[in-house]
Structure formats: structure tokens, C-alpha cells
Amino acid sequence: MKKKSQKLTIFLFLLPALLLFVGLLISPIIMSIYYSLFEWNGMNSEMNFIGLGNYSEMFSSDLIRFGNALKNSLILAALSVFLQLPFSLALALALGKKIKGERFFLSVYFMPVLISTVVIGQLWLKIYNPDYGIINSALRGLGLLGEKDSILWLGDKDLALGAVFVPTLWQYVGYHMLLLYAGVKSVSPELREAAKLDGATEGQVNRYVVIPSIKPIIKVSVIFAVTGSLKSYDLIYVLTNGGPLQATEVPSTIMIKQLFLSNRYGLGSAMAVMLIALCFFFAILIGFIFKERDIYGKK
Amino acid sequence: MKRILAVLLVLAMVFSLAACSKEEDKPASNSGNTTNNSSNEGVVSDETATLKLWDIAVPGDGNRPAYDASLKELKVMFPNVTIEEDCTENEAYKPKIKAAVANNEVPDIFFTWAGAFLGDFANAGKVYCLDEELKKYVGNELPESMLGNSTYNGKHYGVPTTMNVVGLFANLDILAQVGYTKIPETKEELFDCCDKLVAKGIIPFGCSGKENWCVTEYLEPIIEKTIGATELNDIFRNGKTWNNAGIATAVDTLQQMIDKGYFDPNGIALGNEEVKANFMAGKYAFYQNGTWNCGDFSDPSKVSFNVTVGEWPVMDASKSSMGQLIGGPSDTIAVSANAPKVAAQFAVEFGRLICHYGYLAGSGLPAWTPYGDTSAVSQLVQTVAGICNKANGYVLFGDNAMSAEDADKYLNYVAKVYGKEIDGAGFVAGLTSELR
Structure with missing residues (x-):
């Protein structure tokens, strides 16, 4: 009887959180899945059931080019994992060695994370400006570009994607650095000292002691980097809004256009569902990869 | 200490509740909640x-x-x-x-x-x-x-406010350098003027490629002055087919102008405000956009050259004429x-x-009949009024005239035209198959 009452108490205490979780997280996903099966403009009560028609159109339409947007996001995710994170890790390891001005550098590298994305977008728009932007001006100053020539960093479809990724990666280096720095700092100094007494160099200490110790944090950083890349929107919206010629489209920019410019709520919802599914898939995949390494990956 | 803390917490709670009750005394922000007050002279409504x-x-x-x-x-x-x-x-x-x-x-x-x-x-x-x-x-x-x-x-x-059309704004000081004192009115004149400007190292036009509606400000008048206002109206609003040879010709004309260096190549990477600023700084001879810009271009603190406004020249005189405009209320x-x-x-x-x-x-x-003293209305606005008075056909902006879904597809194709991913035939074929 007492056990039953305890369970009821636990349930009652958990109920508000459960209701919030279901109401704010689960039900919108379920609603999105439901809407994705309809052709609906989001305003009228008329909803035409089309089954998986929206999913099929998403990948087959030459005008929407969702597959291209997905490819762009995956490139961004790969760059995040293989460029941004190693750089962040290097910074975290360097700062974790109690160097002079540690707090100052920590603040400097973290600063872009605190600045509004719109402000960062405007800043990089100026940097990339073909007429007076600092990059083109520097190239002209160095004689690498003619006086009247310009490189269209955001206007050339072959360059725009890379140009958009630079500030995206730059902005979050500090974020990952801070996560990893916290991990580096939590590694026991005794472990480091023991390794050094065994004759390990600084690099070997990092490689064989520090990095394996902070693997759970690296895993979290990888999950954030990949899912963040899939969800990227704001900076791309400010810099190019998906242009030129859809060269910098990512799933979120296309989704917003379909939802709120084309009034295609069904199709937009299908894209939202696809994004959620991909984020879950990659989070699970990354978790699986890191789990495998924990068991068999030790040398 | 604990007692003091408890007293402070109680006081904080009392003040919070008092603040909440004050909030309730304010006029309701709910749009449906209105109350009548005593009427005053000269007021349209004294509802709260x-x-x-x-x-x-x-x-x-x-x-x-x-x-x-x-x-x-x-x-x-x-x-x-x-x-x-x-x-x-x-x-x-x-x-x-x-x-x-x-x-x-x-x-x-x-x-x-x-x-x-x-x-x-x-x-x-x-x-x-x-x-x-x-x-x-x-x-x-x-x-x-x-x-x-x-x-x-x-x-x-809806309550219409102002009425605007697409206007071709021109820097008369630049045009004077190539022997023009007014905006060209035919395709031949326009091309001659632009050729002379390009030869002098002056960029004739600026157009933002980052905002697709800005490209339509060029493309739609070119189409209208090629196939005529009635035909374009039927296509935009009455479901007539896009499969029209004149539209393909108009698109090719725009691309020909891009190829000839009439447009700022940097424009594709710029937003409208940046392109407009370039025109105001004297970088371009022309800037085609809505006549809502008249206010800025009439301000001598913002524009230091002689500026005028006109309409896009006639591209095909057999089907169109001056006085056919894009825009409306x-x-x-x-x-x-x-x-x-x-x-x-x-x-x-x-x-x-x-x-x-x-x-x-x-x-x-x-859009309403003007009242009061309008003598201070700028010369540019008066010029636009003169153009509208002589107008013989209006076509509403394409992205306003079409349904949301069609407008988005249409703007997508317009971007492809400006980026030279498709030509006139591709534009016509695409819109014919894609638009409902």
C-alpha cells in the first residue's frame, strides 16, 4: 500500500514536467507529421490528404532542390566536425595548460558566441562587400586583384557556399572551445603528472591522457556541431538568403520559404519532419560510434 | 536572520501582487476588449x-x-x-x-x-x-x-495608402556626359546611351540580385514594353499561358544587356539598399525601382546630382507604347x-x-484625393504624377498579382534569369509547366 502511494507521489511530481515535455516537444512533432501528409495552405480549413506526396515532391522537385540543400548542410556538418572541432580542441588544450592570459583568451575566443547572429551577418556582409570589403581591398592592395576587379564572395555560386561557411564556423569555435576547455580542466593533474613521470611529451599527454578522458564531451560537441549544421538558418538568411541561384540553400531556408512564402504548410511540415528525423539519426549514430570506441577502441 | 529573510520574501510577494493588480487596471491589450468613454468633440471614436x-x-x-x-x-x-x-x-x-x-x-x-x-x-x-x-x-x-x-x-x-509604379530614375549629370538630356524612350536610344556610358567606364544600371523582387523591377517593364500591358495582365491575373514568344524575347533582351556590361556585375551579391546607395553616390546612370524612392532621391542632403524619373523605353512599338506601367495601388x-x-x-x-x-x-x-496644401510636393513626385496621368495601362507587380505559391516559383525563375542559368526559352518553358 505504501509502495503504491510512493509511486503515485512520484508520478504526481513528474506529471508537470511530463505535460510540458509532451505539450512543447512531442505534440508539435506529431502535429508536423500529421500536417506533412496533407496539401494545405495553413490558412483555409480545406486540407487535402496526399499521403507521402510531400515527401516525394521534396526530393524530386527541380525547383525546390531539397536534396541540394541537404548536401550543403552535410558539407557544413563535415566541416564543423573535421575543421571547427579540431581547432576548438587545439585552443582548449592550449588554454588548459594554465598559460598566461588564459581568462583573457577564453573571453576573446568566446566573444563571437555572445554576439547576435544578425550582427555577425552584417559584419561579414561588409567584409565580403565586392566594392569596399576588407578582403577584396586587401587583394587589390597586394596586387592580386585589378583596381576595378572584384571577387563576388557571396554572389558567385561557386564561392558563396564556402564564404557562408567561414563565419558560421568562426562563430561557434568559441562555443565548442569552452565545452572542451571545461573537460580539459576537469582532467586530474595527477594523471598528467604520472604520464610525464613515465616520460610522455606534452603532445603524448594530450593524445593518450587528456583526449580519451574528455571523450564524452567531444561526443556532445560532435552532436551539437552536426545537428547545429543541419538546423543552420539565421546567418545564411542574413548573408545570402539561400542565393545566388540556391547555391547556399540549407533545409531550414527552404522550409521557411515553403511554409511562409509559398503558403505550403504540408510541404514545409514534411521538411520539418525530415530535419527532426535527420537530427535524431545523427545523434544516435554519433552516440553509437563513440560507444563502440569506448569498448574496443583502446590501444 | 531566517526571520528577516522570511519577512523580506513576504514583502516581495506582496509588492509583486500589488504590481500585478496595477497591471490589471491598465486598458486591456486584448483586441476584443473595448469600453466606451464619454464623447469628445472632434474625435472619430472615444472607445478605449x-x-x-x-x-x-x-x-x-x-x-x-x-x-x-x-x-x-x-x-x-x-x-x-x-x-x-x-x-x-x-x-x-x-x-x-x-x-x-x-x-x-x-x-x-x-x-x-x-x-x-x-x-x-x-x-x-x-x-x-x-x-x-x-x-x-x-x-x-x-x-x-x-x-x-x-x-x-x-x-x-483593405485601405489603399499610396500608389506606386516602377520608375526609371536617372542621374542627369551622368547622362549629359554622353550627350543625353532626358531618359531614352526607345530600345535603340537606350542601347546607344548605354553603349556610350560603358565606353566611358560608367555602369548604366544597378540591380540587386540578392532580392529577387528587384530583378522583377527590370524584367517586368521589359516584358510589358515588349508584349503590351493587356497581354501581361492576362498572364499575371487571368490565367493566360506563359508560353509567349514575346516573353522569351524580353528575357533575352535583359540578358543581352547584362552581357553588354550594362549592369553592375557586383549587383548580384548586393542587397537593394546597397544598390540604391550606389546610385545615390553617383555610381550608376540609372536605377529602376518603385516610385516610393522619390522621397529619398528628392532630398538634396542625400543626392547631390540632378535626378529625374521616367518609364522604361518601348521595346516593341508594335505591341506596346509609352504609358504602360507596372504597379498600382x-x-x-x-x-x-x-x-x-x-x-x-x-x-x-x-x-x-x-x-x-x-x-x-x-x-x-x-490613392486618395489629395487635400490641403500640396505645393511642397517634390518635383520627382510631380513627374511621376504626370506619367501616371498619361498612363494607358497598368499591370500589378507580378509577385503581388500571383498566388503565394506561384509568386515564389516565379521569383525563383526570375533569379535564374538574372544569374543566367536559363535563357528566355527556358524561362517560358519553366513557368508554363510550373505555374498553375
Whole structure:
């Protein structure tokens, strides 16, 4: 009887959180899945059931080019994992060695994370400006570009994607650095000292002691980097809004256009569902990869 | 210590509750909650209400002075109405207002574009029918013709403010350098003028490729002056096929101009404000955009050269003529279907005043009959008025005329034209197959 009452108490205490979780997280996903099966403009009560028609159109339409947007996001995710994170890790390891001005550098590298994305977008728009932007001006100053020539960093479809990724990666280096720095700092100094007494160099200490110790944090950083890349929107919206010629489209920019410019709520919802599914898939995949390494990956 | 802490917490709670009860005494912000007060002389309504207003008149926008002056005057006409204004930049506003309408969070009063944009809201029953509130003005202060773009199934759902057309703005000081004293009126003259400008190292046109609507400001007049206003109107609004050889020719003409170096190659990477700033700095000879820019271009503190405005030259004289324009009364004020009556009254007066002050400030032609002293209206606006007086055909902006889905596809193809991913034939074939 007492056990039953305890369970009821636990349930009652958990109920508000459960209701919030279901109401704010689960039900919108379920609603999105439901809407994705309809052709609906989001305003009228008329909803035409089309089954998986929206999913099929998403990948087959030459005008929407969702597959291209997905490819762009995956490139961004790969760059995040293989460029941004190693750089962040290097910074975290360097700062974790109690160097002079540690707090100052920590603040400097973290600063872009605190600045509004719109402000960062405007800043990089100026940097990339073909007429007076600092990059083109520097190239002209160095004689690498003619006086009247310009490189269209955001206007050339072959360059725009890379140009958009630079500030995206730059902005979050500090974020990952801070996560990893916290991990580096939590590694026991005794472990480091023991390794050094065994004759390990600084690099070997990092490689064989520090990095394996902070693997759970690296895993979290990888999950954030990949899912963040899939969800990227704001900076791309400010810099190019998906242009030129859809060269910098990512799933979120296309989704917003379909939802709120084309009034295609069904199709937009299908894209939202696809994004959620991909984020879950990659989070699970990354978790699986890191789990495998924990068991068999030790040398 | 614990007692002191407890007393402090109790006091904090009491003050919080007191603050909450004060909050309740304020006028309700719920749009449906209005109360009657005693009437005052000279006021349109003395109802008490707090109304949400959404618009695109951000600080620095050409329409901002007209909005400020109108809201100031409306405080006298509606003394108990409190306005909570939310301004959003043009491009960001479109998804914002659509999301609000879709989620039944329509602001009480909001700016919108007429045509299919407002039509979607009206057909979904999300906006207030303004027939009763407009009745006293229609036919006298507000010509019936100005309501055509915001009338659906015979009912009026919007208050037109200013009327704008696409204008070809020209830097006369630059044109003088190549022997032109006025804007060319034929294709041959235009190409000759541009060839001379390019030979002198001057860029004839600036056009933002980052904002697709800016490309339509060039493409639509070229199409109109190639196939004629009636034909284009039938395609935009009456479902006539896009499979028209003249459209392909017009697109090819635009691309020919790009190839000949008539357009700033950097334009594809720039936003409209940057391109406009370049024109104002004297970088281009021409800038084609809406006549709402007249206010900025008339301001000697912003533009230091002689500027004039005209219309796009005739491309095919057998099908088109001068006087065929792109534009019309599109800027509109609408009211949420759930808003109180006072919001509808407020919106009508607001639209009328924006028109008045906007006309005086040079942000467009009046959709309403002008009143008061209009002698200060700028020369550019008067020139636009002269062009409109002689107009023999109007075609509403393409993205306003089409349904949201079609407009998005259309703008997608327009971007491909400017980026030279498709030619005229590709444009026609694509739109013929894609648009409903």
C-alpha cells in the first residue's frame, strides 16, 4: 500500500514536467507529421490528404532542390566536425595548460558566441562587400586583384557556399572551445603528472591522457556541431538568403520559404519532419560510434 | 536572520501582487476588449482599446515620416486608443505576417500588399471586411478604382495608402556626359546611351540580385514594353499561358544587356539598399525601382546630382507604347477579422493619413484625393504624377498579382534569369509547366 502511494507521489511530481515535455516537444512533432501528409495552405480549413506526396515532391522537385540543400548542410556538418572541432580542441588544450592570459583568451575566443547572429551577418556582409570589403581591398592592395576587379564572395555560386561557411564556423569555435576547455580542466593533474613521470611529451599527454578522458564531451560537441549544421538558418538568411541561384540553400531556408512564402504548410511540415528525423539519426549514430570506441577502441 | 529573510520574501510577494493588480487596471491589450468613454468633440471614436499594429516602416524607411505624422494625428482622432507598433524590414515581414495569419495571431491592424497577397488572407476569412467603414469615403475622397486590388468577391478588405509604379530614375549629370538630356524612350536610344556610358567606364544600371523582387523591377517593364500591358495582365491575373514568344524575347533582351556590361556585375551579391546607395553616390546612370524612392532621391542632403524619373523605353512599338506601367495601388492597411470595430475605423483613417503625408513626403502617389496644401510636393513626385496621368495601362507587380505559391516559383525563375542559368526559352518553358 505504501509502495503504491510512493509511486503515485512520484508520478504526481513528474506529471508537470511530463505535460510540458509532451505539450512543447512531442505534440508539435506529431502535429508536423500529421500536417506533412496533407496539401494545405495553413490558412483555409480545406486540407487535402496526399499521403507521402510531400515527401516525394521534396526530393524530386527541380525547383525546390531539397536534396541540394541537404548536401550543403552535410558539407557544413563535415566541416564543423573535421575543421571547427579540431581547432576548438587545439585552443582548449592550449588554454588548459594554465598559460598566461588564459581568462583573457577564453573571453576573446568566446566573444563571437555572445554576439547576435544578425550582427555577425552584417559584419561579414561588409567584409565580403565586392566594392569596399576588407578582403577584396586587401587583394587589390597586394596586387592580386585589378583596381576595378572584384571577387563576388557571396554572389558567385561557386564561392558563396564556402564564404557562408567561414563565419558560421568562426562563430561557434568559441562555443565548442569552452565545452572542451571545461573537460580539459576537469582532467586530474595527477594523471598528467604520472604520464610525464613515465616520460610522455606534452603532445603524448594530450593524445593518450587528456583526449580519451574528455571523450564524452567531444561526443556532445560532435552532436551539437552536426545537428547545429543541419538546423543552420539565421546567418545564411542574413548573408545570402539561400542565393545566388540556391547555391547556399540549407533545409531550414527552404522550409521557411515553403511554409511562409509559398503558403505550403504540408510541404514545409514534411521538411520539418525530415530535419527532426535527420537530427535524431545523427545523434544516435554519433552516440553509437563513440560507444563502440569506448569498448574496443583502446590501444 | 531566517526571520528577516522570511519577512523580506513576504514583502516581495506582496509588492509583486500589488504590481500585478496595477497591471490589471491598465486598458486591456486584448483586441476584443473595448469600453466606451464619454464623447469628445472632434474625435472619430472615444472607445478605449489597445491595438497591435504591424508594418514595414522601419526607421530610415521612406514611409516612416508619413507613419509618424499619421499616428500623431490619430492620437487626437482616437484619444483612447493605444497603439503598440511593431516594425519589420520588408523581406522579413512577408513570412512574419503569413505565419501570424496562419497561427491565428493576426495583429489588429497591419500593413499588407494588395492583390493575391491579401487575397489569401481574405479568402481564409482572416481579415475584416471594411465595406461599412469605407462607405463614407468611396466615390468621393477614395476613387473606386483604387480599391480594385483589395476587393475580393465584391467586398473591400483593405485601405489603399499610396500608389506606386516602377520608375526609371536617372542621374542627369551622368547622362549629359554622353550627350543625353532626358531618359531614352526607345530600345535603340537606350542601347546607344548605354553603349556610350560603358565606353566611358560608367555602369548604366544597378540591380540587386540578392532580392529577387528587384530583378522583377527590370524584367517586368521589359516584358510589358515588349508584349503590351493587356497581354501581361492576362498572364499575371487571368490565367493566360506563359508560353509567349514575346516573353522569351524580353528575357533575352535583359540578358543581352547584362552581357553588354550594362549592369553592375557586383549587383548580384548586393542587397537593394546597397544598390540604391550606389546610385545615390553617383555610381550608376540609372536605377529602376518603385516610385516610393522619390522621397529619398528628392532630398538634396542625400543626392547631390540632378535626378529625374521616367518609364522604361518601348521595346516593341508594335505591341506596346509609352504609358504602360507596372504597379498600382498595392500598399494597403488591413484589419484582423477578430479586431474590434474601432480598429477598422482607425485603419481607414490611418490609410487616409498615410496617403496624405506619404504624398507630401514623396513616398508615393496618393490613392486618395489629395487635400490641403500640396505645393511642397517634390518635383520627382510631380513627374511621376504626370506619367501616371498619361498612363494607358497598368499591370500589378507580378509577385503581388500571383498566388503565394506561384509568386515564389516565379521569383525563383526570375533569379535564374538574372544569374543566367536559363535563357528566355527556358524561362517560358519553366513557368508554363510550373505555374498553375
